[in-house]
Amino acid sequence: xxxxxxxxxxxxxxxxxxxxxxxxxxxxxxxxxxxxxxxxxxxxxxxxxxxxxxxxxxxxxxxxxxxxxxxxxxxxxxxxxxxxxxxxxxxxxxxxxxxxxxxxxxxxxxxxxxx
Amino acid sequence: xxxxxxxxxxxxxxxxxxxxxxxxxxxxxxxxxxxxxxxxxxxxxxxxxxxxxxxxxxxxxxxxxxxxxxxxxxxxxxxxxxxxxxxxxxxxxxxxxxxxxxxxxxxxxxxxxxx
DNA sequence: TGAACTGGTATACTCTGTGATACTGGTAAC
DNA sequence: GTTACCAGTATCACAGAGTATACCAGTTCA
Numbered sequence: 001x002x003x004x005x006x007x008x009x010x011x012x013x014x015x016x017x018x019x020x021x022x023x024x025x026x027x028x029x030x031x032x033x034x035x036x037x038x039x040x041x042x043x044x045x046x047x048x049x050x051x052x053x054x055x056x057x058x059x060x061x062x063x064x065x066x067x068x069x070x071x072x073x074x075x076x077x078x079x080x081x082x083x084x085x086x087x088x089x090x091x092x093x094x095x096x097x098x099x100x101x102x103x104x105x106x107x108x109x110x111x112x113x114x115x
Numbered sequence: 116x117x118x119x120x121x122x123x124x125x126x127x128x129x130x131x132x133x134x135x136x137x138x139x140x141x142x143x144x145x146x147x148x149x150x151x152x153x154x155x156x157x158x159x160x161x162x163x164x165x166x167x168x169x170x171x172x173x174x175x176x177x178x179x180x181x182x183x184x185x186x187x188x189x190x191x192x193x194x195x196x197x198x199x200x201x202x203x204x205x206x207x208x209x210x211x212x213x214x215x216x217x218x219x220x221x222x223x224x225x226x227x228x229x230x
Numbered sequence: 231t232g233a234a235c236t237g238g239t240a241t242a243c244t245c246t247g248t249g250a251t252a253c254t255g256g257t258a259a260c
Numbered sequence: 261g262t263t264a265c266c267a268g269t270a271t272c273a274c275a276g277a278g279t280a281t282a283c284c285a286g287t288t289c290a
Contacts, residue, residue, distance in 0.1 A: 016220025096215040105131025
């Protein structure tokens, strides 16, 4: 078994890529992050901002993302309770990824419209 | 029902984001694109370059990606046949996304190593 | 008084992406 | 002559991602 020194960077990079996919994988995490980073704080507000998401999926993802320190859930004990979600610094590190993906999506629609 | 003019950009952006996720969603498409763009051409070569992928998944994804014009499959009718995969121009438009994700992954490992 | 909002939970279901294992026919090297 | 490479295909099976629908307690609006 040979160790290919030339390929060590490629190996590190593909590992990095797979790490990232692992963390933000699935249909909803990036849209939710994007929504919260765009200033949406309330549960129904986030829900309405993401076409196709169900209450259940949003609820589940928010819980998981809170556990993973991607967001903070703030509760004001008024009646009824006021719940607000906020992004963390860590969450905002995904901005370059999200921006790249939004740009790809916009260019792609443009292309389809043209062609 | 009110139409919120302020949110039209946000709506377009989240749609673009969801489009992109739709196209490159799943665990394997981006790693495969990355591998091929890095110069891997042969089936087993690509397979070896992506930790964890199975022959079956690679085979399926390559087929789908060929149908979607993301890659080209070139067959040289030697015996046994020589098969080579190449990226298309369209495929390469994902570079910014892949780069952003690799950078996130590298920074993330760095952070974990430190903390 | 009833409708609509809030922030979710409960239950039941689908389904497909993914994994594990084995196999094929041909070639080449030890 | 057996092992290993190539480029895959075939079969089976499963977890869990995602969907659909209904529901709750409390509040505000008309």
